[in-house]
Structures are given as structure tokens and as C-alpha cells.
Amino acid sequence: MSKPANPPTFRAVFRNEMEKIWIKRGKALIIALIILIAGVSLVSAHTYHQTYQPAAENAQNNQQAAAQMRQQIAQTQRALQSVPQGKKKALQQQLAQQQQALQQIQQSNGGTVNERLQVRSLQNSLSTIPTQRGPLLEQLALARYRVSHGLLSYNPAADSGMRLVGLVFGGDTLVLFALMAVVIASDTVSAELHSGTWGILLLHAPRRRQVYLAKWAAALLILWGFMLAAAVGIFAFSSVLMRVGSTLEPHVVGMVTTLLPQNFGPSLVVPAQQVFHIMPQWSYDLLALVLAMLTLGGFVTLLVGLSVVTRSTVGALIIGVLVLLSGFFAALAGPASLLDPAVSFPLISDWTGTLAMQDNVRALTLGTGLTVTLIWAAAALAVGLWRVSRTDV
Amino acid sequence: MGLDRQAAHHARQPLYGGALMSASTQPVLSLNHVTKRYHQTLAVSDVSLDLYRGDICGFLGPNGAGKTTTLRMILGLVQPTRGSVAIHGINVHTSPTQALQGVGAIIEESHFYPYLTGEQNLLQVLRLRGLKVTPSDLRERLHAVGLGEAAHRRVRGYSLGMRQRLALALALIQAPQLLILDEPMNGLDPAAMREFRTHLADMAQAGVTILLSSHILSEVEQLATRLVFMKEGCIVGRDDQLGTPTLQLQVRVTDRDKLQQWLSERHHAFTPGPDDAFTVAVIDEMDCPRLVREWVWAGFDILEVRPTAQSLESQYLARMTQPGEDVTNV
Numbered sequence: 001m002s003k004p005a006n007p008p009t010f011r012a013v014f015r016n017e018m019e020k021i022w023i024k025r026g027k028a029l030i031i032a033l034i035i036l037i038a039g040v041s042l043v044s045a046h047t048y049h050q051t052y053q054p055a056a057e058n059a060q061n062n063q064q065a066a067a068q069m070r071q072q073i074a075q076t077q078r079a080l081q082s083v084p085q086g087k088k089k090a091l092q093q094q095l096a097q098q099q100q101a102l103q104q105i106q107q108s109n110g111g112t113v114n115e116r117l118q119v120r121s122l123q124n125s126l127s128t129i130p131t132q133r134g135p136l137l138e139q140l141a142l143a144r145y146r147v148s149h150g151l152l153s154y155n156p157a158a159d160s161g162m163r164l165v166g167l168v169f170g171g172d173t174l175v176l177f178a179l180m181a182v183v184i185a186s187d188t189v190s191a192e193l194h195s196g197t198w199g200i201l202l203l204h205a206p207r208r209r210q211v212y213l214a215k216w217a218a219a220l221l222i223l224w225g226f227m228l229a230a231a232v233g234i235f236a237f238s239s240v241l242m243r244v245g246s247t248l249e250p251h252v253v254g255m256v257t258t259l260l261p262q263n264f265g266p267s268l269v270v271p272a273q274q275v276f277h278i279m280p281q282w283s284y285d286l287l288a289l290v291l292a293m294l295t296l297g298g299f300v301t302l303l304v305g306l307s308v309v310t311r312s313t314v315g316a317l318i319i320g321v322l323v324l325l326s327g328f329f330a331a332l333a334g335p336a337s338l339l340d341p342a343v344s345f346p347l348i349s350d351w352t353g354t355l356a357m358q359d360n361v362r363a364l365t366l367g368t369g370l371t372v373t374l375i376w377a378a379a380a381l382a383v384g385l386w387r388v389s390r391t392d393v
Numbered sequence: 394m395g396l397d398r399q400a401a402h403h404a405r406q407p408l409y410g411g412a413l414m415s416a417s418t419q420p421v422l423s424l425n426h427v428t429k430r431y432h433q434t435l436a437v438s439d440v441s442l443d444l445y446r447g448d449i450c451g452f453l454g455p456n457g458a459g460k461t462t463t464l465r466m467i468l469g470l471v472q473p474t475r476g477s478v479a480i481h482g483i484n485v486h487t488s489p490t491q492a493l494q495g496v497g498a499i500i501e502e503s504h505f506y507p508y509l510t511g512e513q514n515l516l517q518v519l520r521l522r523g524l525k526v527t528p529s530d531l532r533e534r535l536h537a538v539g540l541g542e543a544a545h546r547r548v549r550g551y552s553l554g555m556r557q558r559l560a561l562a563l564a565l566i567q568a569p570q571l572l573i574l575d576e577p578m579n580g581l582d583p584a585a586m587r588e589f590r591t592h593l594a595d596m597a598q599a600g601v602t603i604l605l606s607s608h609i610l611s612e613v614e615q616l617a618t619r620l621v622f623m624k625e626g627c628i629v630g631r632d633d634q635l636g637t638p639t640l641q642l643q644v645r646v647t648d649r650d651k652l653q654q655w656l657s658e659r660h661h662a663f664t665p666g667p668d669d670a671f672t673v674a675v676i677d678e679m680d681c682p683r684l685v686r687e688w689v690w691a692g693f694d695i696l697e698v699r700p701t702a703q704s705l706e707s708q709y710l711a712r713m714t715q716p717g718e719d720v721t722n723v
Contacts, residue, residue, distance in 0.1 A: 007523075008523065199468075
């Protein structure tokens with residue numbers, strides 16, 4: 001008789017789960033990754049080449065035209081000094097026309113924003129369009145930052161690989177990754193219950209909670225790995241197609257994103273409308289990626305819990321997709337939206353509190369959205385652990 | 394279990410092979426008043442059973458008798474509503490890891506990850522068991538169950554017999570002390586069945602305890618040293634001395650209908666035979682003279698009474714049929 005078997009370690013169970021997901025879904029994940037990277041990068045590059053490049057060419061032409069006009073103005077000014085009094089009036093008229101033309105050339109800047117003018121224009125808009133206060137304040141903060149850093153002209157169409165990463169993970173594109181989460185996590189336990197392998201698994205790894213946690217961790221790690229690979233891939237490919245961009249390009253963040261002690265209580269749920277943090281693009285990319293991973297981590301936890309509670313892959317899949325969709329309509333439910341586990345999805349791209357102001361729900365901020373999602377995730381984990389230990393096979 | 398049962402256990406010889414190894418007085422497997430209820434359905438009712446080292450217990454009963462639920466409770470897969478299951482004295486449901494060490498099992502249909510190869514399926518279990526094996530060891534294990542050629546094929550392409558062979562490789566992965574087998578012969582060809590039977594008998598001789606549920610009664614008959622009959626969630630009979638031939642009486646009387654009524658009223662299991670004869674199941678040897686006496690007292694004209702050895706099939710039918718019930722249902 002051999003020596004008694006050792007109880008399985010978490011590492012062994014986890015490794016098995018990783019292997020199963022990888023062998024079952026590896027090819028599909030790689031194909032999805034390639035499609036995602038290529039799709040996002042090509043669409044952005046297309047827009048970039050359609051808008052930014054002609055605009056840049058226009059701007060260059062305008063600069064040449066402005067230089068020529070300045071020369072003409074200088075010539076006219078010199079002529080004004082030497083011509084007799086009777087002819088001056090005509091030259092003065094010509095000078096006025098040339099100066100007006102120069103002004104027009106400077107204004108028609110090929111898509112590049114004059115930041116000084118932008119600051120003035122945004123200040124005016126603040127008083128005339130109060131409903132857009134959040135986004136206006138964000139733009140104003142950015143424009144002021146650029147003016148103070150000598151970036152007097154700026155083209156919003158000038159995308160870059162660096163900027164695209166932040167846009168993908170801090171925008172609605174996140175829904176694509178959420179769908180990947182649904183695919184990866186919604187059959188975690190139910191597929192094994194259906195195929196009958198759950199019994200065999202528990203026979204060799206009888207600690208059910210350990211198995212559940214290993215499955216959850218494996219699903220989480222695979223998704224996070226997918227997101228990181230997508231971030232690197234999008235950055236690299238879009239940089240080739242467009243340009244790398246500056247790591248220090250400014251990005252403005254205006255919401256409460258952390259649960260700092262002073263933010264507890266009412267201040268936690270109040271959008272920080274007047275305070276905008278300007279951060280370099282690289283740190284915004286990183287923050288957006290971390291927040292997206294956190295949100296999707298909560299979503300995966302919810303899906304794994306659904307998989308064990310419903311004992312049905314189709315059930316977990318349908319509920320998962322409905323929950324995901326509900327997030328994008330959550331604001332319509334008023335304060336009840338704060339019960340929606342997916343409320344953080346639309347909020348992740350809403351750094352300025354637009355939703356909170358438009359829907360008159362002051363608590364609808366990224367901070368509270370993330371908190372709600374994570375509370376749901378914690379509840380799903382607890383229910384899943386409780387249920388898995390009581391499920392008859 | 395009483396002392397007399399233990400004494401009987403020590404004294405008996407298995408049907409297959411030589412003497413038992415030294416038997417321990419502590420049961421390897423102990424079911425103590427185990428009950429499982431699913432809402433209104435009582436799947437298993439108050440089942441108690443002790444198995445000792447080297448026992449091969451045939452676990453018999455019709456479909457839906459509660460055998461699989463009982464086996465699943467033994468393996469900790471189903472939580473009993475009442476009662477407890479212990480392996481080597483350790484409660485399966487409170488300490489599953491310790492209790493299930495050294496337990497091998499084939500549960501009903503053999504389920505594997507269809508997208509993994511046979512080798513990968515085996516490797517998963519080896520990893521869980523904390524066993525480090527070389528690739529050649531792994532191939533050897535698969536060769537041993539006749540899957541050497543199919544080791545790198547995905548299990549989704551395996552036949553039922555191949556799956557059963559893989560299940561066997563998994564059940565025996567770490568020289569188990571207790572084997573729980575639910576229909577292990579399903580899909581095996583005759584040669585593989587014979588090989589498997591020999592292997593089980595050798596294991597039992599080496600002290601492995603085996604609980605074998607199967608509808609292939611001839612296999613159970615050749616292997617089992619004990620029998621447990623289950624019906625409608627309850628244990629309806631046991632045979633702890635299977636080495637002793639069990640009897641049945643073939644009886645022929647003048648008034649056939651009257652005897653049929655008499656047997657039915659007293660809930661005796663019987664099967665009508667040719668020439669107005671009945672085969673009456675006899676559970677205890679002492680039942681034979683007692684029954685004949687009762688028939689004489691009841692005024693039957695007995696034309697012929699012949700005691701014969703009872704096959705497992707007859708025993709099974711005797712335990713499972715109610716008077717007048719169609720035997721094809723069991």
C-alpha cells in the first residue's frame with residue numbers, strides 16, 4: 001500500500017484550472033486579442049489619417065501663407081513711410097485688408113486649437129451653458145495647463161499609441177473586455193456540473209471552497225492577462241500606425257477615485273467638480289487600466305458566483321449580459337442606479353461627473369460606482385463559497 | 394455491527410481467491426443511519442452498512458433504488474440529510490480531505506474533460522494528488538489500462554470502453570485502500586472485464602475494500618464476498634456469508650392457485666415455473682423444513698419439493714420482486 005495522498009495544494013488546483021481554461025479557450029482568446037488590437041488600432045489610425053494629417057497639412061500651408069502675408073504687410077508698412085501723403089490712404093486700406101487676411105489665416109488653423117482663444121471661449125461658455133459645466137471645466141483646466149506649459153496650439157485629432165490605451169480602458173470600449181469576461185467566467189462551475197466532471201474533481205480535491213477560489217482566481221488571471229496583453233498590443237500597433245505620442249501629454253481627471261479618509265461621508269458622493277487633477281498621459285493610461293481591471297475583476301467575481309448559484313452556463317451568460325447592459329442604462333433609474341452592479345462601467349469614462357449632473361444623482365460618481373461593483377463582487381464571492389459547499393453532485 | 398457479524402466476517406472465505414489478510418475490527422467504511430431527502434422525495438432511507446478490510450461488497454438494486462446517491466454520499470459529493478459516513482473512522486462530510494485519502498472511485502458514467510487528452514486528464518489528477526511522475530511513468534500507467542496508443546488523443550474521441558479504462562486508471566492512481574465502483578464494467582469487452590475482475594480480486598486479497606455496484610450480476614457473483622440489496626432507498630437484504638450457497642425450493646402441489654395465494658399473503662418471493670411448479674426463495678437455510686411443515690399443516694398435497702442452490706440472479710429477483718410483480722421491471 002502506498003503512503004496516503006497529500007491533500008491537494010491551492011497551487012495544484014489553480015494550475016489545473018489555468019491549464020483547462022487555456023486549452024479550452026486559448027485559441028479563441030488569441031484570435032479575439034488579435035481582432036481587438038487590430039480593430040481598435042486600425043479604426044483609430046483611419047480617423048487619425050482622415051482628420052489629423054489633412055489638418056496638419058492645412059496648418060503647414062496656413063503657416064506658409066501667414067508668413068507670406070506678414071512679408072507683404074511689412075512691405076506695405078515700409079511703402080507707407082516713403083509714399084507721398086496723397087497716396088497713403090490707398091496703402092492704409094491695403095494694409096488693413098492684408099492684416100484682416102492674416103487674421104483669417106491664423107483663425108483658419110486646420111483643426112489646431114489656439115489655446116489662448118480656447119480659454120476665453122470656454123470661460124464664456126461656462127456662464128451660457130451651465131448644464132455642461134463638468135466637461136467645460138475639464139476642457140478649461142486642460143487649456144489652462146497647455147497655455148501655462150507653452151503649448152499654445154493643440155490638435156485634438158492628434159491621436160497616438162500612448163493616448164489610445166487610456167481611451168480604450170477608460171472608455172466605452174471596456175464593454176468588449178466585459179464580454180470577454182462573460183465568455184471566460186460564466187461557465188466556471190456550471191460547465192463542470194453539466195458535464196459531470198465536478199464529481200471527479202471533488203473526489204481528488206475535496207475542499208470545495210479551495211476549488212472554487214482556484215477557479216475564480218484562474219478566470220480573473222486569464223482576463224487580466226488578456227487586458228494587459230491588449231494594452232501592450234494596442235500601444236505597440238497603434239504607435240506603428242500613428243505615432244507613439246508623448247508620455248507627458250496632459251490628461252485631466254476630475255473625479256473622486258479613491259476612498260481617502262476625508263472622502264468618507266457626504267463628500268465621498270459629491271463630484272469634485274471644481275478640482276481637476278492634471279496627470280501625464282502615461283499615469284492616466286495606467287490608472288485607467290487599473291480601474292478597468294478592478295471593475296472587470298468585480299464583474300468576473302459576480303459571473304463565477306452566478307455560475308454556481310444558477311448551475312447553468314446559459315443562465316449565467318444571459319444574466320451577465322443583462323447586468324452589463326443595465327449598467328449603461330443605470331442612470332435612468334435615478335438613485336436606484338446605485339444598486340446596479342454594473343453602474344461603474346459607464347462611470348469609468350465619466351471623469352467629470354456629467355452623469356451625476358445630467359441625471360441629478362449626485363452620488364453617481366466613479367468612486368461610488370466602483371464601490372457598488374466591489375460590494376456586489378464581495379457578496380457574490382461569499383454566496384458562491386457558501387453555495388458551492390452545499391451543492392449536491 | 395454485532396460481535397457475531399464480525400466473527401462471521403473473520404471466518405468466511407471470499408468466493409474468489411485465497412484467505413483474507415488479517416482483518417481489522419474497525420470498519421474501513423461505515424454508513425450510520427444515512428438518509429437523503431430531496432424535497433418530498435426520499436432517495437435513501439436510514440441506510441447502515443459496515444465494510445471491513447478485504448471485503449468485496451456487491452451493492453445491488455434496481456434503477457432508482459438509491460445506490461448511486463448512497464455511493465455519492467460515501468464520496469462526499471452528496472450531503473446526507475441525516476446520518477453520517479465515515480471512512481477509517483473519519484467523517485467524510487466534516488473532514489473530506491482526510492477521509493477520502495486512499496479512496497478510488499468510478500462514479501456511474503465516466504466523465505472527463507473532453508477537450509483534454511487522456512494523458513492530460515490523468516496528469517490533472519496526479520497533480521491534485523501531489524504525485525510527481527515522469528512522462529514515461531505517465532505513459533506506463535496509460536499502457537497498463539490499454540490506452541497507450543490513445544494517450545495523446547482528446548477524450549472527446551474516446552469510446553465508452555476507453556473512457557472506462559481511463560476511469561480505472563484514475564481510480565487506481567494511488568493504490569487505494571477503498572474502492573467505490575459504480576457500474577465499472579460498462580463498455581468493457583469480455584477480455585477487459587476478465588482482466589479487471591482478476592485485478593479487483595487480487596486487490597481485495599491484498600486488503601483493499603471494494604464496494605461494487607453493478608447490474609452485471611454474473612460479475613458480482615464471481616467477485617463479491619458480501620451482498621447488499623437496495624430497493625426504494627432502503628436496504629432490503631444482506632448476505633454477509635456469500636461463501637455459503639443460498640437455497641431455493643422448487644415445489645409442485647396439486648392446487649397451484651391456492652399455493653400462489655398462500656405465498657402472496659405471506660409475502661414470500663416466488664417465481665412460477667413450468668409444470669405448475671413454483672420456485673420459492675429461501676433466505677435462511679432453516680426456512681426449508683419450516684416451509685414444508687407449514688404447507689403440510691395448511692393441507693397442501695405436495696407432489697415434489699426440491700432444494701436447489703440459488704443463483705445471484707434468483708436471489709436478486711427474490712429480494713426485489715413483490716408477489717405478483719413482473720420481474721422484467723427489476
